[in-house]
Amino acid sequence: MSEKLPNRPLVNAWDRVALARHPSRPKAIDFLPLLIDGFIEIKGDRAFGDDPALISGIGYFQGRPVTILAQSKGRNAQENIKTNFGMMHPEGYRKAMRLAKQAEKFNRPIITLIDTPGAYPGLQAEQRGQATAIAQCLQLFSSLRIPIIALVISEGGSGGALALSVADAIIMLENAIYSVLSPEGFASILWKDESKAPLAAEIIKLTSADLFEQGIADAVIEESLIGSHMDLHKVAAQCKDEIQIYLDKFLAMSADELLEHRYQKFRQIGTIE
Numbered sequence: 358m359s360e361k362l363p364n365r366p367l368v369n370a371w372d373r374v375a376l377a378r379h380p381s382r383p384k385a386i387d388f389l390p391l392l393i394d395g396f397i398e399i400k401g402d403r404a405f406g407d408d409p410a411l412i413s414g415i416g417y418f419q420g421r422p423v424t425i426l427a428q429s430k431g432r433n434a435q436e437n438i439k440t441n442f443g444m445m446h447p448e449g450y451r452k453a454m455r456l457a458k459q460a461e462k463f464n465r466p467i468i469t470l471i472d473t474p475g476a477y478p479g480l481q482a483e484q485r486g487q488a489t490a491i492a493q494c495l496q497l498f499s500s501l502r503i504p505i506i507a508l509v510i511s512e513g514g515s516g517g518a519l520a521l522s523v524a525d526a527i528i529m530l531e532n533a534i535y536s537v538l539s540p541e542g543f544a545s546i547l548w549k550d551e552s553k554a555p556l557a558a559e560i561i562k563l564t565s566a567d568l569f570e571q572g573i574a575d576a577v578i579e580e581s582l583i584g585s586h587m588d589l590h591k592v593a594a595q596c597k598d599e600i601q602i603y604l605d606k607f608l609a610m611s612a613d614e615l616l617e618h619r620y621q622k623f624r625q626i627g628t629i630e
Contacts, residue, residue, distance in 0.1 A: 368582075370558035370567075374540060376532035377512045383589050385412055385427035385470045388510060391593035392468075392600075393418055393425055399456060401448075405485060408449030410440045410473070413456050418468065419601055424460035426453050426521055427470035430511070443512075444477040447490035450520055454497050466504040466604055469521040474539060476517035491520045498523035499623075502616065504607035506600050509533040509565075509574075515542075525619050526603040527573060529565040530592065531580040535573070536563035573626055575603070 376382070389396060389412065396416035400407040412427040428445065431437035460467050476487055498505060498521070507524035513535035522535075529535060538546075540554035543561055568574040578595045581588045607615055 369555075370534075370562075370564050371540070371555035373532055373564045374534055374554075374558050377534045382511050383592075384432055385429045385472055385510065386432070387589060388470060388593055388596070389425065389427060391590065392597055393423070394420075396425065400452070402451035402455060404451055405448045408441075408446050408452060410443055410445040410477075411449040411452055413452055415465065418466075418604075419597065421604070422463075422465050424456050424465050424467045425470070426456060426467065428473045428518075428521065430472055441477055443473040444475060445473065445517055446477050446482045447485040447487050450476075450490035450494045453521060454494055457497060457501060461501050461503050464503060466506065466608070467501070467524075468600065469505070469507045469524065471507055471509040471513045471518045471522055471535070472511040473514055473517045474512055475515035476520070491516045494520040495523055499619065500616070502612035504604055504615065505619075506603055506607075508596060508600065509535050514539050523619070523623065525607050525615060525622070526575040527568075528576045528578065528596065528599050528603070529568060529574045530578045530596075531565050533565055534563045535565075535568055536561055571626070 393416035396414055398412060398414040400413075402408070410429055412429045413425065415422060415424055417423070428443050429440045430443035431440045457467060476482070476491060505524040507522040507527045509518070509522070509527065509529040511530070511533055513522065513533065515538055518535065519537065538561065540558040540561065540563070541551045543557040544553040545551050547557070562568070562571065565574055565577045569577050576599050578592060578599060580592055610618065
């Protein structure tokens with residue numbers, strides 16, 4: 358289990374943001390076949406429709422049945438239009454909840470892959486209950502009696518990411534970012550000036566190093582200095598090892614112990630001694 362950060366030269370927060378958003382950076386669809394065997398995709402929320410911004414289904418992780426919830430950005434313009442640049446609609450979160458309840462019923466651990474700038478903020482999403490869907494997702498994941506591992510592979514932004522990362526362990530790639538608000542959004546609100554996003558990135562502490570230090574990220578996976586697209590197979594292998602360590606730990610707990618661990622993990626975030 359990771360107890361320290363990768364021994365790297367210092368890179369500023371805005372550089373990390375650029376790496377997390379790099380167009381060549383591997384997407385969930387690239388990681389899935391390297392992490393999961395026999396993946397079977399399950400679509401639809403059984404209420405409105407399917408959301409391509411979330412790839413969901415079941416498969417085997419190191420021989421163990423698991424449920425996968427993977428936020429999906431595109432690798433080109435056409436795929437980005439199809440997946441809405443990884444910004445989920447309410448039906449995506451409702452699909453996630455449907456599969457999470459199924460996972461609990463069959464005692465399957467959940468692995469989530471986080472990669473989104475945020476939930477879709479459009480009018481139709483709001484009309485279909487975006488805020489409620491995210492809130493219900495947060496509530497459900499906080500009470501599931503099965504292990505949940507979240508892997509932040511690139512950009513974990515706003516409530517769109519938080520909804521799928523109420524987890525027993527949060528693992529981040531070294532050049533991933535994770536925050537309740539984008540640097541641009543922070544700069545726009547605080548200074549009415551998006552050009553100050555690089556300064557905002559430093560202030561809001563969104564890098565893997567910042568989050569590991571604060572106890573939010575439990576482990577950080579080392580990458581190439583220029584990003585995981587340069588060594589995808591090596592990074593994926595490290596992710597598998599780290600996920601396995603945490604799965605073994607949490608599967609050894611009773612359901613009550615697991616819930617107490619998850620409660621304490623999130624209860625302690627933001628405490629000042």
